[in-house]
Amino acid sequence: MFKEKNNFAKKREKMVKKQLKPRGIDDENVIRAFKEVPREKFVPDHLKEYSYQDGPLPIGDNQTISQPYIVAEMVQALQLTREGVVLEIGTGSGYEAAILSKIAEHVYSVERIQSLADKAKMILDELNYQNITIEIGDGSLGWPVGDKVFDGIIVSASAPKIPESYKNQLKIGGNLVIPVGSKASQTLYKVKKNSIENLEKINLGYVRFVPLIGEQAW
Ligand code: SAM
Numbered sequence: 001m002f003k004e005k006n007n008f009a010k011k012r013e014k015m016v017k018k019q020l021k022p023r024g025i026d027d028e029n030v031i032r033a034f035k036e037v038p039r040e041k042f043v044p045d046h047l048k049e050y051s052y053q054d055g056p057l058p059i060g061d062n063q064t065i066s067q068p069y070i071v072a073e074m075v076q077a078l079q080l081t082r083e084g085v086v087l088e089i090g091t092g093s094g095y096e097a098a099i100l101s102k103i104a105e106h107v108y109s110v111e112r113i114q115s116l117a118d119k120a121k122m123i124l125d126e127l128n129y130q131n132i133t134i135e136i137g138d139g140s141l142g143w144p145v146g147d148k149v150f151d152g153i154i155v156s157a158s159a160p161k162i163p164e165s166y167k168n169q170l171k172i173g174g175n176l177v178i179p180v181g182s183k184a185s186q187t188l189y190k191v192k193k194n195s196i197e198n199l200e201k202i203n204l205g206y207v208r209f210v211p212l213i214g215e216q217a218w
Helices: 002-023 028-036 045-050 068-078 095-101 114-126 164-169
Strands: 057-060 063-065 085-089 106-111 132-136 150-155 170-181 186-193 199-207
Touching: 002 028, 002 068, 028 068, 028 095, 045 057, 057 114, 068 095, 068 150, 068 170, 068 186, 068 199, 085 095, 095 106, 095 114, 095 132, 106 114, 114 132, 150 164, 164 170
Parallel strands: 085 106, 085 150, 106 132, 150 170
Antiparallel strands: 057 063, 170 186, 186 199
């Protein structure tokens, strides 16, 4: 057990060194989070040995845990501070929520598939992450409970266009990171809300995500 834990810790260090740093992940808080969160806990049992490989993995229900580098790039683009409150769309395995919880004050996460949300909650509870709130719902409409605005919004499923709800639920000065395009391939955008009228779009490159399914999506 100790040996296995130690082995994963080594793989985690190697992932940061070989997959993240050379591709421009240099935010100290992001690096620290990736060194701390045990990705193997969020991966199905039969795939645990591949937890630190450079790619996505299936998590059931036709969904995936994203490639570590893509998660790192998206999280870094949010430019969160320790006081930041962040909305994640697409809880999936719960891994990205765990990474965000090490950086921000609170993470709100929405998942449309009940079984994935239940499993993610169980794992996050076991690991004692206390600043994450998960809700089941249609995340294309943003946070489903009450009125909230966020310092950052991270969407880990692809949309045909940017849902209006995100523009309204993002604070001025905050960043939205979202893949937008066709179902086959998308452009990852960082959208900075400079003012209510002024949204500045920065192209972060091509990506391939599972679709965001909902009222303001596919
Ligand atoms: N962030 C996840 C992780 O760390 O494992 C990976 C997310 S996976 C690539 C995309 C997730 O988005 C899936 O779990 C899928 O069910 C979810 N999803 C798709 N459409 C959604 C919607 N409208 N609202 C909430 N979640 C949605």
